[in-house]
Amino acid sequence: MPLVHAFTRQSDDWSSRQRRHLSAVAKYDRTIHHFPGKMNPVAEPLSRNTLAAVQLRLDYNTLAEAQLLDPEYQACRTSCLSLSWEDIPLDDSNANPLCDVSTGRPRPWIHTPVRRQVFDFIHGLSHPSCCSTAQRLKTKFIWHGISKDAKDGVRASTSCQTSKVHRHTD
Known part of the structure; x- marks a missing residue:
């Protein structure tokens, strides 16, 4: 437009x-x-950047087993009272990973070794800012320190830092 x-505009300004x-x-x-x-x-x-178009493939059987072995698992279930935790089946798997259902849609709790894979997938779609990446992560997944991890991940992203526009004022 x-x-x-x-x-079509006739102007000299x-x-x-x-x-x-x-x-x-x-x-x-x-x-x-x-x-x-x-x-x-x-x-x-x-023009739409939706996760429905591109799906992250997580093995929920492995995720559920790894959650049980993670030391944060039990603390996660009892620490935050505003979240509603349930073990629910996702996809067609037999496993029931721990999910937060307080938002109306299940958000699986992601254990530490898989967090980087999830971050790389979400951030790699369009390389959004720290806040946008954190918001996108929070709509699909949950873990303690998700916003800080998103901020640190974006700041550590080489492609984001090399294409960043710096404006210096005198």
Whole structure:
């Protein structure tokens, strides 16, 4: 829509950068049409970053067995009173991993060795910020210190740090 507007607008208040950009695009044979998102079915799925489109495959049998062996397991069940813990089956597995059901949808408790795999999957979808990564993790999973782990993971992400925009003021 901004390009359609730029080529139909008759104005001389363009900045020098805008003029350079428009002149670079004007060199090409172009017909630019704007289609709203609902009218453009090809672009619609690409503009959505949902976990429904890409699923993290966790072996819930292994997860349930590893939860029982983790020293945090028992403390997790009794420490937070605002969470509602249940052992419920997920997918078609025979195991019943520990999940929080206080939000209305089960969020499995992730033990320490698997946390990095889960973080890498969620963060690797689009490399969101610390807060966005933590929020996405919290909607699907739960563990103690999830926000801190998300923040540390994003700050340790090489691709995020190399593409980060730094603005220095004098």
